[in-house]
Amino acid sequence: MSSEQPEFIQPPDTLKDKVDVTAGGVDLDALEKAEALIAGLQGDYLSWVEGDLEKLQEFYKAAEAAEPADRREKLRDVFSVAHDVKGQGGSFNYHLMTTIGNQLCRFIEKLPEQVSRGQMEVVKVHIDALRLVIAQRLEGDGGRAGSNLVRGLDAVINKVKPAEEG
Amino acid sequence: MIGFDGGQLKVLLVEDNEHFRRLIRTVLQALGITDVREEADGGAGLAALAAYPADLVIVDYRMTPMDGLEFTRRLRREPGRANPYVPVLMVTGYTEPKLVAQARDAGVNEFLAKPISAKMLLSRIVQVLQTPRAFVSASDYFGPDRRRRQTPIAHPERRRCDEA
Numbered sequence: 001m002s003s004e005q006p007e008f009i010q011p012p013d014t015l016k017d018k019v020d021v022t023a024g025g026v027d028l029d030a031l032e033k034a035e036a037l038i039a040g041l042q043g044d045y046l047s048w049v050e051g052d053l054e055k056l057q058e059f060y061k062a063a064e065a066a067e068p069a070d071r072r073e074k075l076r077d078v079f080s081v082a083h084d085v086k087g088q089g090g091s092f093n094y095h096l097m098t099t100i101g102n103q104l105c106r107f108i109e110k111l112p113e114q115v116s117r118g119q120m121e122v123v124k125v126h127i128d129a130l131r132l133v134i135a136q137r138l139e140g141d142g143g144r145a146g147s148n149l150v151r152g153l154d155a156v157i158n159k160v161k162p163a164e165e166g
Numbered sequence: 167m168i169g170f171d172g173g174q175l176k177v178l179l180v181e182d183n184e185h186f187r188r189l190i191r192t193v194l195q196a197l198g199i200t201d202v203r204e205e206a207d208g209g210a211g212l213a214a215l216a217a218y219p220a221d222l223v224i225v226d227y228r229m230t231p232m233d234g235l236e237f238t239r240r241l242r243r244e245p246g247r248a249n250p251y252v253p254v255l256m257v258t259g260y261t262e263p264k265l266v267a268q269a270r271d272a273g274v275n276e277f278l279a280k281p282i283s284a285k286m287l288l289s290r291i292v293q294v295l296q297t298p299r300a301f302v303s304a305s306d307y308f309g310p311d312r313r314r315r316q317t318p319i320a321h322p323e324r325r326r327c328d329e330a
Contacts, residue, residue: 006304008311011251015221015295018174034196034284041192048185083228084183087259090281091189098281 038091045092049134055081056127064120071115078123079108085130096133096142096149100126103153118160125156172199172291178220179204180211180237181257182229186280190224190257193284197291208232212240215248222294227258227265234258235272242273242308250308251301253294257282273309275299 056078063074082104089097104126111119129149132138138146177199181187187204194202203218205211209232211225223241225234234256242250256269259280266277276290299310 006302006307009251009301009303011298011301013298015175015253015298018221019172019295030197031284031288034193034288037192037196038189038284041189044188045185083259084186087183087280088186088189091283 039093042092045088045094046134049085049088049094049097052081052085053127053131053134056085056130060124060127063115063123068114068116071120072111072113075108075111075115075123078127079105082108082126082130093139094133095140096138096146097130099150100129100133100153103157104130107157116160122156122160126153129153172197174201175199175221176201176203176219178202178211178214178218178223179225180206180208180223180229180234181226182206183226186226186257189282190287193282193287196284197288208234208237208240211237212247215241215252219249220252222291223252223254225254225256227256227260227269234274235268238269238272238274238309253298253310255290255294270312271307271309273307275310 059074059077059081063071063078066074082101086098086101086105089095089101104123107122107126129152132149133142133146136145138149141147142149172194177194179187179190179194179202181190181204184206191202191204194200203214203220205214207229208225211223212232215223225237227234229237238254238256241247241252241254253275254273255276255278256274257278257280258265258269261277261279269277275294278286278290301309302311
């Protein structure tokens, strides 16, 4: 599929025959139906996110028990689950899960090889915050409680930078 | 009424998180797209394409053992692939410019950032369907034309080679 000179190819367009999309392209009825179906999944989300929160706790404990030099490697598991939590929360109107999950991922990404107790504590408060959001059903931006929570986490991160010396 | 009828579309969904697969499948069903094949990593996705003539592939970026980038590269470039032109929509929680560039270079058509909404997913699908892109075949790239717009060059003479 390569040649010395770049070649432009018009792929066979079989989709036009299969899909009816008129100008503007969005069927509002279908969209409303889709949004309603996602909203209908919220109960299931709350159940499966509990599983994610348990995994976060479990992986955190494993990292906490490890030597400082091994913690960063162990926290990869925390990152992986937090990344899923971040990617799903907003779809179910739990935007705080996305915000806090993202903040936790960014913090873990920047950790040095030796992870200090203080840095582990930052990870822990983020996991606790995620649990709080679900326990208190803080949907949307969580209102005043949500803002306080995010402000508190920002303050903790500013106090214990991810790149501090362990 | 603006129309979207995806009843005849075949969609391959390659995503390792079963909850996320369920979310996307739910949205697709609401759009009338019921013929959806699901696989949990890039290798299984490539194997599925040998027998499943997908019209659209929705692929996650981060999967093991084969991620969405490698999946797309191999889908586009390996000889003998059933449909190297199939549109690929990458769904990802990573939106850093470096990843976006890597995905474009692998041959991804469009991106969708997680968390997704029904509206965003539908708009990306419509975009892929309504604006099919020409493919470029070059020594180091095979995939959709990466130039989004054909912008006129302000001073074309500057690009000419000087004749000795």
